Amino acid sequence: MLNQLTISELTAKLARREVSAREAMQACLDQIARVDGKIHAFISHDADDALAQADAADKELSNGGRTARCLLGVPIAIKDVLAVKNQPLNCASKILGNYISPYDATVIEKLKAAGAIVFGRLNMDEFAMGSSTENSAFGLTRNPWDITRIPGGSSGGSAAAVAADECIASLGSDTGGSIRQPAALCGCVGLKPTYGRISRYGLVAFASSLDQIGPFTKDVRDAATLLGVMSGVDPRDSTSVPQPVPNYVAALDGNVKGLKLGLPKEYMIGGLDAEVKAAVDAAVKQYEKLGAEIVEISLPHTDYAVATYYIIATAEASANLARFDGIRYGARVDGNDPIELYSKTRGAGFGAEVKRRIILGTYVLSSGYHDAYYLQAQKVRTLIRNDFLKAFEKVDAIVTPTTPTAAFKAGEKSGDPLQMYLSDIFTISCNLAGICGVSVPCGFTQSPKLPIGLQLLGKPFGEESLLKIAHAYEQATPWHLEKAGL
Amino acid sequence: MAFAEIDVKYVAHLARLALTPEEEKSLGAQLGSILGYIEKLRELDVSGVEPTAHAVPMVNVTRADEIRPSLSHEEALRNAPRQANGLFIVPKIVE
Numbered sequence: 001m002l003n004q005l006t007i008s009e010l011t012a013k014l015a016r017r018e019v020s021a022r023e024a025m026q027a028c029l030d031q032i033a034r035v036d037g038k039i040h041a042f043i044s045h046d047a048d049d050a051l052a053q054a055d056a057a058d059k060e061l062s063n064g065g066r067t068a069r070c071l072l073g074v075p076i077a078i079k080d081v082l083a084v085k086n087q088p089l090n091c092a093s094k095i096l097g098n099y100i101s102p103y104d105a106t107v108i109e110k111l112k113a114a115g116a117i118v119f120g121r122l123n124m125d126e127f128a129m130g131s132s133t134e135n136s137a138f139g140l141t142r143n144p145w146d147i148t149r150i151p152g153g154s155s156g157g158s159a160a161a162v163a164a165d166e167c168i169a170s171l172g173s174d175t176g177g178s179i180r181q182p183a184a185l186c187g188c189v190g191l192k193p194t195y196g197r198i199s200r201y202g203l204v205a206f207a208s209s210l211d212q213i214g215p216f217t218k219d220v221r222d223a224a225t226l227l228g229v230m231s232g233v234d235p236r237d238s239t240s241v242p243q244p245v246p247n248y249v250a251a252l253d254g255n256v257k258g259l260k261l262g263l264p265k266e267y268m269i270g271g272l273d274a275e276v277k278a279a280v281d282a283a284v285k286q287y288e289k290l291g292a293e294i295v296e297i298s299l300p301h302t303d304y305a306v307a308t309y310y311i312i313a314t315a316e317a318s319a320n321l322a323r324f325d326g327i328r329y330g331a332r333v334d335g336n337d338p339i340e341l342y343s344k345t346r347g348a349g350f351g352a353e354v355k356r357r358i359i360l361g362t363y364v365l366s367s368g369y370h371d372a373y374y375l376q377a378q379k380v381r382t383l384i385r386n387d388f389l390k391a392f393e394k395v396d397a398i399v400t401p402t403t404p405t406a407a408f409k410a411g412e413k414s415g416d417p418l419q420m421y422l423s424d425i426f427t428i429s430c431n432l433a434g435i436c437g438v439s440v441p442c443g444f445t446q447s448p449k450l451p452i453g454l455q456l457l458g459k460p461f462g463e464e465s466l467l468k469i470a471h472a473y474e475q476a477t478p479w480h481l482e483k484a485g486l
Numbered sequence: 487m488a489f490a491e492i493d494v495k496y497v498a499h500l501a502r503l504a505l506t507p508e509e510e511k512s513l514g515a516q517l518g519s520i521l522g523y524i525e526k527l528r529e530l531d532v533s534g535v536e537p538t539a540h541a542v543p544m545v546n547v548t549r550a551d552e553i554r555p556s557l558s559h560e561e562a563l564r565n566a567p568r569q570a571n572g573l574f575i576v577p578k579i580v581e
Contacts, residue, residue: 102561196542209540238547239540307524318501325502327574332567337577339502347504355503360517362501363492376527378537383530385538417516418523434541460541 002027003165004483007074007222010168014061014073021061021073024168025054025117028075032166035486038147041161043080043138044088045120050075053117060115071229072115077167079158080121081128082213083202084108091204092136093126095324095349097331105202106237107171107213107230114229122157122170126351127321128178128206130154131423134414135353142410143186144484146448149407152182155216159186162216163451163484169226170216175206176309177402177427179214180439184402184453187441187482189474190216191223191467194460195434196241198227199234207316208239210309210431219480220440220471224248227463243461251464252471257291259469262395266302267426273405279443279452280401283473287399290472295395299387304380305429306421311364311377312432318361324349356417381432388433392459397469400426402439402453426455436463440470441479451479492517 002010002024013019029047036042057073078084081091083101085108090096104112111118125135133141133156141156143149144164151160155172159182162170172179174192183190191214198213205211215226228249233242263284268277284294326332326345333348335341350358364373391398404425413420430437435457442454454473458466474480494510494517505513559572568575 097565097567099565102557102564194542195540196544235549239542239544241542241544301530304527304530307527310520311524311527322502326567327576329565330567335577338579341577342502343499343504346502347506350503352509355505355509356513356516358501358503359492359494359497359513360520363497363517366497366500372528373524375537376532378539379532379535380527380530381538382535383532385541418520421520432538432541 001165003031003168005168006218007071007168007225010074011070011072017061021054021057021117022051024073025050025075028167031164035164036166038486039142039144039160039164040139041122041141041157041164041166042077043090043092043121043123043157046087050117050119053119057115057117069115070225071111073117074115074169075117075119075167076111077120077122077158077161077170078108078118079124079155079170079172081124081173081204082108082171084118088121089204090121090138091127092124092138093349093351093354094137095330095346099330103202106199106234108202110230120167122161124157125154126354127204127317128154128173128175129317129353129357131177131181131420132414133157134410135351137351140410143407144486145187145450146407148409149450150185150410152185152407154178156182158216159183159188159190162186162188162218164486165483169218169222171213172216173203173211173213174431175210175313176431177424179216180402180427180437180453180455181424183216183439184455185407185451187451187484188216188218189220189223189438189440189480190214191227191438192430192436193227193231193463194436196239197436197461197463198230199232199237199240201234201236205320207313208320209316210313220467220474221249221252223438224252224467246464248464248467251468253468254472254475256287256469256472259292260295260395261287261292261469262295262297262391262398264297264299264302264398264400266299267400269404269425271404272401275445276401276403276405276452280399280454283442283454284399286473286476290476297391297395297398299391299429301380301383301387302429305384305432306425308377308380308384308432309428310360310421311373312381314357314361315365315374316361318358318365321354321358353417384429385433388429388435396465398457400455400457402426402455406445406450406452430457435460436466438466438470440474442477443479444482492521
């Protein structure tokens with residue numbers, strides 16, 4: 001079935017004219033019709049527009065055009081936090097009303113320039129705040145491996161859509177693990193690039209010093225392809241970094257002989273599930289078999305990462321979300337004066353988790369508390385970053401579980417925000433340190449059968465080496481080939 | 487260690503966020519436990535440590551001060567909840 005193909009498989013078939021882009025797009029639409037009632041990965045999608053893009057790609061393909069357009073005719077679905085011109089943008093919130101994007105995000109421009117069929121609005125936790133996609137104003141997304149369980153979050157729709165073969169690949173965003181954690185829980189590849197690698201122009205901001213866009217794919221090669229298309233400096237995002245963009249796909253040679261992988265001793269915590277631990281241990285053995293050297297390392301400030309994150313992320317969010325005030329766009333609830341209008345609009349438009357974080361973020365920035373909380377957290381952030389930079393003097397990458405457990409049941413943690421926050425323990429430091437990370441499938445729990453993710457963390461702008469290491473493991477193991485039985 | 491009691495009503499006003507009495511109550515309790523957890527950061531001695539605002543140290547990224555293409559008036563107003571004569575309509579601010 002065409003919807004099950006990877007980007008490299010599909011583009012090869014398209015180039016040989018064995019299949020058409022319309023057939024591939026239609027296969028994705030058929031799969032959405034068949035399974036999305038159960039999964040609800042998509043908030044919406046415009047089938048006619050997607051097929052029109054496919055027809056345009058087919059026309060170009062039949063004219064022999066495949067010049068530099070490496071994604072020509074490939075259906076890629078988009079998290080509802082990225083602006084796609086003339087498509088709805090809601091961030092899974094009520095507050096944006098009937099918002100239609102007036103422009104394309106830089107990553108969308110780049111995907112379109114590479115020939116991709118950009119379609120669909122994928123479900124997420126409201127404003128990317130959450131770890132389960134339960135905080136959406138548009139309903140729950142379900143895990144394709146077990147629909148009583150959550151797909152992870154905040155990019156739950158992006159992970160579920162790839163795992164359920166409703167698209168060939170998708171985009172998400174990662175502020176504290178929102179790509180890697182759902183990728184792990186749904187059994188696909190999820191890459192969070194280094195802060196500054198990809199332009200954030202057209203990504204609705206949650207925490208500006210932590211947010212980064214990245215791909216969800218069916219294998220590491222596809223992640224390398226999409227990273228290459230999306231990377232690079234952008235004058236419209238002053239935090240994008242003018243580093244050269246290497247050929248990430250060419251670096252995937254399967255050779256990890258002599259590379260050093262670090263195992264942080266602080267990550268073997270009490271809450272780590274036995275089956276997850278066993279799968280990660282087996283992955284480490286696999287790396288040894290492939291010729292890598294395993295080194296124990298220490299990241300001594302690991303225990304402070306969650307607290308640091310929830311100060312910095314909520315502080316930045318409280319400032320970023322001030323723009324949703326009912327004046328220039330989105331929904332509005334009227335008031336007698338502007339302040340009443342803002343308050344009522346925001347009270348009616350934001351969901352519970354977003355309100356919780358706005359209040360916490362406003363509090364830690366407020367007069368008298370700023371130094372005690374926000375400045376203290378920024379200083380601890382320096383310590384966390386230094387832990388990683390020191391570790392990377394000794395090792396090429398760091399190996400950890402992506403999550404402490406496999407996917408949990410819907411409703412299991414939604415009543416206890418702190419427990420939900422603590423489930424991000426392994427992914428959060430990567431954003432604070434500004435490094436890159438990827439989750440790849442590394443096994444399954446037994447009963448029920450649920451995916452387990454292996455997280456690899458790499459040096460700042462070290463994606464080339466990170467993906468090479470991830471790819472070598474993936475190609476030596478069968479996990480990424482397994483499909484959810486939908 | 488005892489943690490600060492958040493005055494939710496006051497902070498909600500700062501954030502321009504209308505809350506129901508039930509929301510105020512549940513947020514107060516939840517934020518109390520989250521702040522209790524966050525207190526652990528005070529265990530660390532950070533004297534002499536510089537704060538990190540951004541992981542990538544870049545400063546003063548500027549561009550030439552030139553007119554560039556931007557959204558048209560019509561596009562900029564397209565998502566407005568209320569508009570007239572090419573302007574956003576808001577409640578009366580001054581008498």
